[in-house]
Amino acid sequence: MSTEPIQNGHLLRVGDLARLTGKSVRAIRLYEEQGLLQPATRSSGGFRLYEDHAVERVRWIDLLHGLGFSLHEMHDLLRSWWSAGLGPEAMTELRELFGRKLAETRETILRHQQLERELTEGLRYLETCRVCATPAAVKGCKSCTQDHGMKNEPALVAGIVTPPGAARRFARAGFVRIDGIKTSHDRLAHESKPPVVSAGKESKA
Amino acid sequence: MSTEPIQNGHLLRVGDLARLTGKSVRAIRLYEEQGLLQPATRSSGGFRLYEDHAVERVRWIDLLHGLGFSLHEMHDLLRSWWSAGLGPEAMTELRELFGRKLAETRETILRHQQLERELTEGLRYLETCRVCATPAAVKGCKSCTQDHGMKNEPALVAGIVTPPGAARRFARAGFVRIDGIKTSHDRLAHESKPPVVSAGKESKA
DNA sequence: TCAAACCCTCACGCGTAGGTTAGATTACGG
DNA sequence: CCGTAATCTAACCTACGCGTGAGGGTTTGA
Incomplete structure (x- = not known):
């Protein structure tokens, strides 16, 4: 509680990320296992190191979870966003996903x-x-x-x-x-x- | 498909009950494990034998399940109904349960x-x-x-x-x-x- | 240089509502 | 009497979202 959370330049460790988002360390590692989140890098000793926007990502996950999305659905969402590469096709997939969820x-x-x-x-x-x-x-x-x-x-x-x-x-x-x-x-x-x-x-x- | 389902007087076997309610035999046995349903008796060989109103009970279970009740909640419901014995107290418990569920x-x-x-x-x-x-x-x-x-x-x-x-x-x-x-x-x-x-x-x- | 924090990777556990074998027994029609 | 369908118990598997160790390594500041 007294030590500065940020030590590697401006990178966060899981514990920091956990505190900033209110999630548990275990949860964050789970999100990684599910392909929802990747540390920017690892320390030489193997510690996960995150950039700031990981916080946004975790909040996004929490948000969608609260709205009834499963981690798997979120993964689909991310995948369809990043896979198609060329914008409009990915958008179409996303639209369909959203449409199904809406129904x-x-x-x-x-x-x-x-x-x-x-x-x-x-x-x-x-x-x-x-x-x-x-x-x-x-x-x-x-x-x-x-x-x-x-x-x-x-x-x-x-x-x-x-x-x-x-x-x-x-x-x-x-x-x-x-x-x-x-x-x-x-x-x-x-x-x-x-x-x-x-x-x-x-x-x- | 051709055999008459009812053989013991008018008692039903699990399979019959399953067919009449659209549930699986496994599900029905699960309901029993959870204290939601008891066979009226057993055959000499150990087969579960149900009376007709078991059908209503299973339908009720399915209904409440569809409405978001868990089997455990249903059990509470039944218990609070049958435990208090004297009407109004049981009713009060039920009201509270319903109230919580409503919120x-x-x-x-x-x-x-x-x-x-x-x-x-x-x-x-x-x-x-x-x-x-x-x-x-x-x-x-x-x-x-x-x-x-x-x-x-x-x-x-x-x-x-x-x-x-x-x-x-x-x-x-x-x-x-x-x-x-x-x-x-x-x-x-x-x-x-x-x-x-x-x-x-x-x-x- | 040391101890306190912190982190790592397994890996099992919980609760829900069953599905799915497996091996043995029962019921019933022919 | 025999074959077949139905049933029995017991036990293990699924997916979800983590919690909770075990056993051991890393960082960091004093």
């Missing part, structure tokens, strides 16, 4: 907005449980038949019904409202997922 | 909206590179000094400037516009990150 981002936003709605709806539902706070009404809570002011239980609340082990033989069957919500698989591949068997249709009862 | 979700949305803006801006910037498509102008592309119609390079484009190895001695130093963008560290802890050393300002030159 992906928009999807993510939509999914999370959906989640936000589900959560607020779930909370609204659970709020009405306060009404049950009388000892008498409480007993039957989990097999609650009270009107929560909604047509169905919110998706996030449904499905919680059966305890592991204790075969609780569902009180109200068939409430899952899987409607328009995406599942993890939908995002990646369109499997032959049977069209939602939404409700109770057993041969019993 | 987290809103943050995620904001971050991704930020990313969306950055990406569109980056794309807008790269669009102007088409103008350089004349052989003459192309050569200097990477050390481009042309006016792209913006005050600064977009954050996503800045930081790409130096190729790994080839010490390119920054053509335009100090352009990173880290302004109001969150970095990954900011989200977790507020380190003593030095206040952005935006440009060359060493004791040299």
Whole structure:
């Protein structure tokens, strides 16, 4: 903390770079392994020595990471920038990369907005449980038949019904409202997922 | 494909459950390991046998997963539902869990909206590179000094400037516009990150 | 010249959500 | 009774972004 960080002319060592960027030394070496950053040179003893703009690079990495880019994506980005050599082609690649990321981002936003709605709806539902706070009404809570002011239980609340082990033989069957919500698989591949068997249709009862 | 899936009364085997939900057998066993799902019983030979509502449970898991919940979070959810026993307390725990998730979700949305803006801006910037498509102008592309119609390079484009190895001695130093963008560290802890050393300002030159 | 910092290269560990064998056993149709 | 499909457990592999040693060399200032 007291020693001057800069000793080799104006070159930085990993520790300096780490301190200047708030990253760990390990992280910086990782970025190097991933091809995101190279020291300008090495000392005779093998120490990594960086020029000042490495700081910008690391901040850029941190920034993109915070925005959801993986190190690998950043590498692609850098590569497509530096590979094509002749400007416009590289730019085209970059545009495509950005375009893909943009679409992906928009999807993510939509999914999370959906989640936000589900959560607020779930909370609204659970709020009405306060009404049950009388000892008498409480007993039957989990097999609650009270009107929560909604047509169905919110998706996030449904499905919680059966305890592991204790075969609780569902009180109200068939409430899952899987409607328009995406599942993890939908995002990646369109499997032959049977069209939602939404409700109770057993041969019993 | 031709064999009837249901043989033990109306109980399902893992494979059946897998097919009905679109998940892999492995995934289902994983859910069990995580305490999210229990077979109603086992066959004498040790095969897992599920009742129909296991299908709902798996769909619920898939749903929440798609919404960004981890298996662990789902387990917490189930546990807080089934542990407290007496309704309202369990509901309170659930509300808190939902509340936390909601806050987290809103943050995620904001971050991704930020990313969306950055990406569109980056794309807008790269669009102007088409103008350089004349052989003459192309050569200097990477050390481009042309006016792209913006005050600064977009954050996503800045930081790409130096190729790994080839010490390119920054053509335009100090352009990173880290302004109001969150970095990954900011989200977790507020380190003593030095206040952005935006440009060359060493004791040299 | 010495000790304190600092750095080097392996290399394993974590948590997530499974995939993918392997070798053995079970269930079921013919 | 036999073959085949399905299932069992156990264990190891993937990708991500590092954390955390171990064991040893380098720089630097006093």
